[in-house]
Amino acid sequence: KAGVTQTPRYLIKTRGQQVTLSCSPISGHRSVSWYQQTPGQGLQFLFEYFSETQRNKGNFPGRFSGRQFSNSRSEMNVSTLELGDSALYLCASSQDREGEKLFFGSGTQLSVL
Amino acid sequence: GENVEQHPSTLSVQEGDSAVIKCTYSDSASNYFPWYKQELGKRPQLIIDIRSNVGEKKDQRIAVTLNKTAKHFSLHITETQPEDSAVYFCAASITDTDKLIFGTGTRLQVFP
Numbered sequence: 001k002a003g004v005t006q007t008p009r010y011l012i013k014t015r016g017q018q019v020t021l022s023c024s025p026i027s028g029h030r031s032v033s034w035y036q037q038t039p040g041q042g043l044q045f046l047f048e049y050f051s052e053t054q055r056n057k058g059n060f061p062g063r064f065s066g067r068q069f070s071n072s073r074s075e076m077n078v079s080t081l082e083l084g085d086s087a088l089y090l091c092a093s094s095q096d097r098e099g100e101k102l103f104f105g106s107g108t109q110l111s112v113l
Numbered sequence: 114g115e116n117v118e119q120h121p122s123t124l125s126v127q128e129g130d131s132a133v134i135k136c137t138y139s140d141s142a143s144n145y146f147p148w149y150k151q152e153l154g155k156r157p158q159l160i161i162d163i164r165s166n167v168g169e170k171k172d173q174r175i176a177v178t179l180n181k182t183a184k185h186f187s188l189h190i191t192e193t194q195p196e197d198s199a200v201y202f203c204a205a206s207i208t209d210t211d212k213l214i215f216g217t218g219t220r221l222q223v224f225p
Contacts, residue, residue: 033213043204045214090157104158105156106155106156
């Protein structure tokens with residue numbers, strides 16, 4: 001069974017631009033969560049989608065948004081990029097309805113110049 | 114708000130020694146506590162988890178203990194090996210939601 005796939009692996013953008021990150025969950029997993037990882041800050045929860053509905057949201061500004069498609073694939077969008085948005089963005093999928101037992105992708109490393 | 118504190122931030126041990134990482138959580142109704150291991154340049158991977166109805170769980174050289182009264186849980190690694198070197202994250206579930214709050218991570222270095 002293929003794992004969680006995230007594309008692209010690396011992205012370089014400039015301030016003010018927008019970016020879209022993609023995540024394909026493990027087959028059969030319906031819950032997809034997104035996390036931002038920065039050095040020293042651990043994994044900060046962005047949002048979670050289940051059956052195309054945003055079920056939970058973290059404390060990030062409205063510039064961060066996401067969606068989930070009927071095949072459970074998810075996208076995350078960041079508009080008006082800021083330097084502080086540079087981070088590793090991790091997607092995780094889960095089979096459990098409670099969204100536990102997360103399986104992570106390799107992440108997208110975003111650099112904002 | 115919800116919070117998970119993790120200590121220490123770095124830990125260096127000699128091969129064969131034991132390592133202990135501790136976490137405390139703020140939401141007394143949290144009921145699920147996983148631990149993830151992230152090797153350099155790789156994705157976090159679940160290594161062990163425990164639910165609030167259990168006080169201890171073991172899997173070969175790793176074990177997790179939970180003290181609900183004190184709201185803390187710990188990861189114990191015995192007979193450490195160089196391949197145990199990684200960043201370890203604890204997490205706790207948040208009541209009435211399905212999200213996990215992660216600690217800030219512990220960088221474990223095992224020296225041969």
